[in-house]
Amino acid sequence: MDDVPNEIEELENKIINAGMSKEANKATTELNKLKLMPPMSAEATVVRNYIDWMVMFPWKKKTKVRHDLKLPSRFWKLSIMAWKR
Secondary structure (H helix, E strand, O other): OOHHHHHHHHHHHHHHHHOOOOOOOHHHHHHHHHHHOOOOOHHHHHHHHHHHHHHHOOOOOOOOOOOOOHHHHHHHHHHHHHHHO
16 A cells, blocks of 8 residues: 555656646646545556556657658559559
8 A cells, every 4th residue: 555655656757757738738637536546446547557658658759740742642542553453
C-alpha cells in the first residue's frame, strides 16, 4: 500500500515532463481521479494504462510537413495499376 503514493508521484512527474498541450492534458484530471480510487480496482488499472499511454506519446517531437504530393500520387497510380491486373 505504501508504493501507491510513490506510483502516483511518479505518474505526476511523467505528466509534467511529457510536455502535453493544454488540450491534451486530460491526464492531470485522470490522475486526480486515480488518487481517489482504490488501488486494486479495475477502473484504476484502466486509468493508469491511459496515463501511461498519454505520457509515452511524443508530445514534444515535431516533424517537417511535406507538401510534396508526387510520391503519394505515384503510389496511388501504382496501386490502381495493380488493381486493374
